[in-house]
Amino acid sequence: MDRTGAWFGCRDRHMRWMGAGLLVGLASLSSASCSPTASEIPEDAVVIGALLPFTGSESAVGRNLEQAMLLAVDDLNAAGGLDGRPFGIRSRDSHSSERRGFEQLLDLLYVDQVAYFVGPEENELAREIVRDVKELDVFQMQPGYAAPTIARSETRGGRMRLAPTSLDVGCALARLAVQEDVETVNSLAARDDYNATVSSAFSTQFALLGGRTLPSVTFTSGEQTYTKKIESTFAAHAERTLLAAYPATASTIVTEWTVSGRPGTWFLGPALRTDVLLANIPTGSLDGYFGVSPSLSLRSECDVTGVAEEKVDCATGNAAAFIDHFSRRWDGEPPLPAAHFYYDGVVLIAMGLVYAQATRGAVPLSGNELQKIVHELNRPDNEAASWRDMEAAMAKLRAGIPLRYVGAAAEYEFDEYGANIHHFMQRWTVEGGAFVDLSPVSVACNTDA
The missing domain is CATH 3.40.50.2300 (Response regulator)
Structure with missing residues (x-):
């Protein structure tokens, strides 16, 4: 994908937005990913980008969210990846900053040239990048609580929102x-x-x-x-x-x-x-x-009673199982609530790619196309597939069977625009x-x- 011309247009917009006194210069474009796992991505991997706050005021959450994404990749690759190709995560640091984070977000899109990315956590950054998502026709998964509302259909680019509005x-x-x-x-x-x-x-x-x-x-x-x-x-x-x-x-x-x-x-x-x-x-x-x-309770784990639905009782077995799974992988460290959504974001992308490969013979080159596939997979009448048995889920997707995802955070069902209900x-x-x-x-x- 040649994004050179688009990159210069975006850089000009970024320069006007930041102001001359805050430019960091073109040298930053050769900067490596902040994640210590970047060098471990196999050469033939299907790369999913991520912008996370590893430093700055929100640094306490960044590493935990990345761990959730890396755990998802571990589980997906153990289940066979994309017809044998592994998945990998390329993370960059938002620095918990609108200005510095935007620079790193540009690098993900125009230097790393990721076709699918997760984040960012920062609402302002997510809004600023909407234009580029459309122009490049890439796919953006938004697990963060503060992600912008998705309230319109697009013909280019694909955005999906996982957390409540x-x-x-x-x-x-x-x-x-x-x-x-x-x-x-x-x-x-x-x-x-x-x-x-x-x-x-x-x-x-x-x-x-x-x-x-x-x-x-x-x-x-x-x-x-x-x-x-x-x-x-x-x-x-x-x-x-x-x-x-x-x-x-x-x-x-x-x-x-x-x-x-x-x-x-x-x-x-x-x-x-x-x-x-x-x-x-x-x-x-x-x-x-x-x-x-x-x-973090599944809808099927909850009972609602009362004329005005004022009483809700929910079990927490699914969330507890994921907490145990995460903690075993990361030396007893528990996941933040948001980490459940970040894990699911990676799995939803992978499920869409595996199903497209099986039914169309190729992964989607368009973010808009991938959004439609993920949306269609998560129709309520499709067979359910749990994060707890990724191997069985991937096998059925490779056989062309559409599956809706029962994830670490939710049973997913998306509205017409791509927001989880x-x-x-x-x-x-x-x-x-x-x-x-x-x-x-x-x-x-x-x-x-």
Whole structure:
């Protein structure tokens, strides 16, 4: 694939976007992958690219997410790969930075020339690269919580989203508030796309469910202090306040809130379910507060009762099995919840390629074509294939049998645009400085708002 002309057009756009004082120069184009596993990729491998935060403010998650992808490759290759060709992961470092990460993302697309890639975690980066995904007609799998919403069909490029949308999150939080008999809510939310949208969805859905929303407050991440923002937020005297932010900023806010006497009561957004947050706030300061994050229970593991689907009981056997599988591979280290989706993202790509090879005689050269194949495989009426028996799944795909994927995080079914359909969010609380899972919450809300 010759991408030289497209690369220069993209580089010109990148230069204007970054500003002259922030250019890193053409020398970076020869930079190697940040991943220590890059040199281990076999020469004939089917390469899947990845942009992950190995350094910077989000560095705590990068290696864990890559480990999930490498585990998927191990399992796929043990099951025969793509007609004997192994799969491999080429990772680059986003540096947890919009500007530096975009440079690495360009290198994945125009230097490494990957045809399929996973990520990025950063919402702004994912939005910035949409144009290039279309122009190059590559395939992008988006497992991250903050990935942009996919709400339109495209004729070039293929994008698929695995984690719940901000509407799902807002709906679950609103239903949680109603279950807790809360009458008024507001938010303290970062101005980035993801957290702002979660805050808006929460307020909208809560109002549709009969609650009353009070004035909310927004802030820009990276400020030296948030004391005045905290004061303004709790001056509204809402019964619950949603903290919609990323962990680094949220830890500062929670610390300052604690010092100010802990006014009000929090709801916690999905990005805050991380030990990094708990390690950087006063001990016990968030004990007793509730939050939601993507449910890792399969839909078939859940029972829903009540007229308004207000009671959800789910088993966790599938997620527990994956945690054990991951921990055995990585010396006892458990996977982050997001890692389940990253594992599945790699497997979904591989399943599409294996099935296409079997039924069409060649792997798709178009990202748009691969998206359609993955979508078709995951129709509800197709036979199910579990991550637990990859060998059997790959054998059936090579025989041309379409299979829907029952993964480490979900039983996948995609809407017309390529977004995975979710039915539940996991409810949790903080006790003794640790996260404790509670019963899930349905996301059966009004989507026409």
